Amino acid sequence: MKQFPFAKPLMHSSNHPDLAPFFSFGISVDCVVFGYDGVDVKVLVIERGADPYMGYQAIPGDLVHPQEDAVSATQRVLRDLTGLENIYLEQLYTFAGVDRHPLGRVATIAYFSLLKIGDYNPKPSSWATDAQWMPIQELGEMAFDHKEIFDAALLRLQHRVRNQPVGFELLPEEFTLADLQHLYETLLNTQFDKANFRKKILAMDLLVPLDKLQNAVRHRPARLYQFDAARYEELSKRGFHFEL
Amino acid sequence: MKQFPFAKPLMHSSNHPDLAPFFSFGISVDCVVFGYDGVDVKVLVIERGADPYMGYQAIPGDLVHPQEDAVSATQRVLRDLTGLENIYLEQLYTFAGVDRHPLGRVATIAYFSLLKIGDYNPKPSSWATDAQWMPIQELGEMAFDHKEIFDAALLRLQHRVRNQPVGFELLPEEFTLADLQHLYETLLNTQFDKANFRKKILAMDLLVPLDKLQNAVRHRPARLYQFDAARYEELSKRGFHFEL
DNA sequence: GTTGTTTTAGTACTTTAGACCATTACATTC
DNA sequence: GAATGTAATGGTCTAAAGTACTAAAACAAC
Numbered sequence: 001m002k003q004f005p006f007a008k009p010l011m012h013s014s015n016h017p018d019l020a021p022f023f024s025f026g027i028s029v030d031c032v033v034f035g036y037d038g039v040d041v042k043v044l045v046i047e048r049g050a051d052p053y054m055g056y057q058a059i060p061g062d063l064v065h066p067q068e069d070a071v072s073a074t075q076r077v078l079r080d081l082t083g084l085e086n087i088y089l090e091q092l093y094t095f096a097g098v099d100r101h102p103l104g105r106v107a108t109i110a111y112f113s114l115l116k117i118g119d120y121n122p123k124p125s126s127w128a129t130d131a132q133w134m135p136i137q138e139l140g141e142m143a144f145d146h147k148e149i150f151d152a153a154l155l156r157l158q159h160r161v162r163n164q165p166v167g168f169e170l171l172p173e174e175f176t177l178a179d180l181q182h183l184y185e186t187l188l189n190t191q192f193d194k195a196n197f198r199k200k201i202l203a204m205d206l207l208v209p210l211d212k213l214q215n216a217v218r219h220r221p222a223r224l225y226q227f228d229a230a231r232y233e234e235l236s237k238r239g240f241h242f243e244l
Numbered sequence: 245m246k247q248f249p250f251a252k253p254l255m256h257s258s259n260h261p262d263l264a265p266f267f268s269f270g271i272s273v274d275c276v277v278f279g280y281d282g283v284d285v286k287v288l289v290i291e292r293g294a295d296p297y298m299g300y301q302a303i304p305g306d307l308v309h310p311q312e313d314a315v316s317a318t319q320r321v322l323r324d325l326t327g328l329e330n331i332y333l334e335q336l337y338t339f340a341g342v343d344r345h346p347l348g349r350v351a352t353i354a355y356f357s358l359l360k361i362g363d364y365n366p367k368p369s370s371w372a373t374d375a376q377w378m379p380i381q382e383l384g385e386m387a388f389d390h391k392e393i394f395d396a397a398l399l400r401l402q403h404r405v406r407n408q409p410v411g412f413e414l415l416p417e418e419f420t421l422a423d424l425q426h427l428y429e430t431l432l433n434t435q436f437d438k439a440n441f442r443k444k445i446l447a448m449d450l451l452v453p454l455d456k457l458q459n460a461v462r463h464r465p466a467r468l469y470q471f472d473a474a475r476y477e478e479l480s481k482r483g484f485h486f487e488l
Numbered sequence: 489g490t491t492g493t494t495t496t497a498g499t500a501c502t503t504t505a506g507a508c509c510a511t512t513a514c515a516t517t518c
Numbered sequence: 519g520a521a522t523g524t525a526a527t528g529g530t531c532t533a534a535a536g537t538a539c540t541a542a543a544a545c546a547a548c
Binding site: 193195196200213215217218219220221 | 505506507508509513514515516517
């Protein structure tokens with residue numbers, strides 16, 4: 001009963017022809033990149049220049065190199081695509097269907113990433129020329145199973161943003177409470193009472209009020225705040241749990 | 245700048261020698277199987293019979309076959325290991341470090357699974373002879389990065405059990421409220437007030453009280469209940485959210 | 489009948505969420 | 519300098535939920 005090759009004595013695959021067929025997979029990473037421009041939540045998509053799915057929108061990604069781990073591969077893709085490093089990155093789900101890719105057997109590890117859209121460098125590499133920000137409502141059909149991946153990413157983000165202070169990753173360093181509230185409202189597709197939202201957020205003691213105000217607005221300028229990541233770490237250790 | 249082979253025109257990997265090195269990965273699945281015997285939360289571990297990590301405990305798993313998707317592979321492992329089908333299964337995380345396995349480059353898709361320990365068939369296949377239930381506190385070192393996988397699975401389970409009614413997957417079909425409470429208490433390492441726990445659970449209207457009582461107890465027998473999965477589906481559609 | 493535990497039905501207190509209101513502050517525009 | 523528009527601030531009130539605790543009735547086993 002030769003059902004579990006992997007549980008049996010091990011040698012390197014290259015010395016073990018029986019195992020060769022098991023080492024024929026490609027692994028890719030795909031990363032759903034979210035941004036927020038003050039009005040819409042957007043996602044970074046590329047347009048495919050070749051078949052299959054020529055002209056379709058796709059989530060940026062690439063094959064993982066043989067000597068590269070998955071997170072590094074994703075960071076590489078993100079760096080080449082956006083010019084940015086050290087942005088929020090979270091593993092989402094691995095899609096490993098048999099026929100999901102015509103190139104061969106490719107399992108993709110999907111990630112999603114949050115970045116400050118203002119930091120985005122539109123042309124850090126030749127590859128990114130056809131990358132563009134799309135409002136998430138306007139996404140249509142996508143290449144491969146990328147729509148499915150996007151849907152999973154959005155669901156995850158909506159959940160994550162309620163339970164961890166990751167919304168700030170999408171805002172500029174300095175933002176007003178109205179900015180924050182509007183982000184949450186568009187992302188979660190709900191409405192919050194302004195006064196209650198203020199109270200709740202400020203009560204968490206995660207924001208440092210700056211001695212700065214909005215400018216170039218034609219009404220009383222709102223105060224600018226900054227997220228205090230160190231403070232959050234502190235509070236987390238003491239059992240604090242971010243909610244809503 | 246040939247950095248993104250995958251974004252370029254596609255042909256099958258077997259006709260494209262440049263891509264061959266990218267199709268050299270093995271993919272495995274590993275599944276953390278949880279059970280509950282009325283006292284302890286346990287996990288099903290196998291003892292490795294060969295190097296590396298001979299004698300160490302490991303999480304059951306296997307290489308994914310070239311024509312098999314990951315969920316099917318996991319179900320196959322579980323069937324061979326436990327004799328069971330249709331048990332709760334959730335993808336956990338994919339571990340894709342470069343050197344996590346001496347056999348070659350293997351990425352593992354980790355799952356976790358919940359089953360009614362009484363349904364477990366101890367010897368459905370030759371492979372499972374050295375499988376055993378271990379209380380989760382007694383796990384020591386494990387093979388490969390399996391301890392890390394287990395830790396992630398436990399954290400996920402503790403989270404999942406609070407937000408979705410999956411605890412019932414670990415209990416027999418018919419159980420008492422005290423059984424349920426004790427499961428939650430051991431799993432989450434907390435204590436609940438008995439009266440309040442009853443009220444909260446019953447108020448959800450997810451349990452059907454049976455006309456049956458415990459037997460073979462030397463005190464007043466408790467009523468048996470059954471989880472109503474269909475009812476949960478119903479309520480979920482209407483926006484109900486299980487909590488605690 | 490005694491024992492041990494479940495079941496059931498409470499009470500009381502505290503906390504949180506949610507809806508709502510009113511006043512003051514202040515840059516811009518007229 | 520007044521009007522305008524929105525932010526900031528500090529509330530109130532109510533409903534709902536969580537927490538802690540009490541007490542009595544039910545019932546199998548001994």
